[in-house]
Amino acid sequence: MEQTIKVDLSKIDNIIDRYHGNKEALLMIMQDISDIYSHVPPTVIPILVDRLGVKISMVYSVATFYKTISLEPRGKYIVSVCTGTACHVRGAEKIADALQQKLGIQEGQTTSDRLFTLKAVRCIGCCASGPVITVNKETYGGLDRTAAEKVIENYKQMPLNGTA
Ligand code: FES
Numbered sequence: 001m002e003q004t005i006k007v008d009l010s011k012i013d014n015i016i017d018r019y020h021g022n023k024e025a026l027l028m029i030m031q032d033i034s035d036i037y038s039h040v041p042p043t044v045i046p047i048l049v050d051r052l053g054v055k056i057s058m059v060y061s062v063a064t065f066y067k068t069i070s071l072e073p074r075g076k077y078i079v080s081v082c083t084g085t086a087c088h089v090r091g092a093e094k095i096a097d098a099l100q101q102k103l104g105i106q107e108g109q110t111t112s113d114r115l116f117t118l119k120a121v122r123c124i125g126c127c128a129s130g131p132v133i134t135v136n137k138e139t140y141g142g143l144d145r146t147a148a149e150k151v152i153e154n155y156k157q158m159p160l161n162g163t164a
Contacts, residue, residue, distance in 0.1 A: 005037055005039075005041045005073060007037070007041050007043050007044060009047070011036060012033065012044055012047055013051075015029055015032045015033060016029060016047075016048075016051050016052070018032075021051055021052060022052070023052040023053055023054045025052075026048065026052060026054055026058065026059070026062055027062055027066065027069075029048065029052070030048070030059070030062055030063070030066075030069050031066075031068060031069060034068065034069050034070070037073075038070075038073060038074045038075070038076070038114070039069075039070040039071060039072055039073050039074050040059075040063060040069060040070070040071055041073075042071060045059050045071075072110070073110055073114060074110055074114075074117040075110045075111060075114050075115050075116040075117040076114065076115050076116075077115060077116050077117070077135050077136055077155050078116075078117050078119060078134075078135070078136055079099060079103075079116055079117065079118050079119065079133060079134075079135050079152070080119045080120070080121040080124070080133060080134045080135075081095055081096045081099060081107075081118070081119070081120050081121070081131075081133050082121055082122070082123060082124050082126075082130065082131065082132045082133065082134075083096070083120045083121065083122065084122050084123030084124070084127065084130075085123070086123070086127035086128075086130045087123070087127070087130035087131040087132055089130075090130040090131045091131050091144070092130070092131040094131075094144075094145055095131045095133060095143055095144075095145065095148045096120065097145075098145035098148045098149055099118055099133070099148055099149075099152065100118065102148075102149045102152050102153075103116050103118055103152065105118055106118070107119065107120050108120075115155075115156070116152070116155070121134075124139070126139055126141055129141025129142055130142075131143050133148060133151065135151065135155060
């Protein structure tokens with residue numbers, strides 16, 4: 001989903017300065033930028049290349065390798081549906097379907113209000129509670145369609161500056 005993000009370049013400069021323009025700090029710099037914008041906006045990539053002296057391929061490698069970093073805008077709440085074997089057997093597909101309908105997006109997409117991003121993930125180690133989803137760092141297990149929809153509804157009703 002294409003969305004325009006206004007980037008404050010002085011903030012980017014400040015982050016790079018904090019790490020003294022050290023290319024070894026590329027991961028931390030990209031993480032700090034993600035903390036502000038929920039992703040590393042594409043307009044920032046040439047700045048990283050220029051100021052850190054890294055190759056553009058290195059920026060893409062970091063974004064691909066580390067799950068906490070994305071080049072695509074993501075929602076305030078990352079909803080991850082476990083599709084591991086145990087959760088699959090216990091109905092993960094129905095949960096994924098319910099969440100897609102509730103949010104009006106497909107797996108991998110972000111809602112237009114940038115509140116939710118929906119992802120499929122492998123086993124998160126809570127198999128006995130399956131089917132399981134996480135919303136940011138919170139885990140919800142033993143879900144059916146209604147319970148999964150209710151989780152989303154609760155987050156929708158949180159104040160925008162509320163925590164998950
Ligand atoms: S398979 Fe879902 S938590 Fe393990």
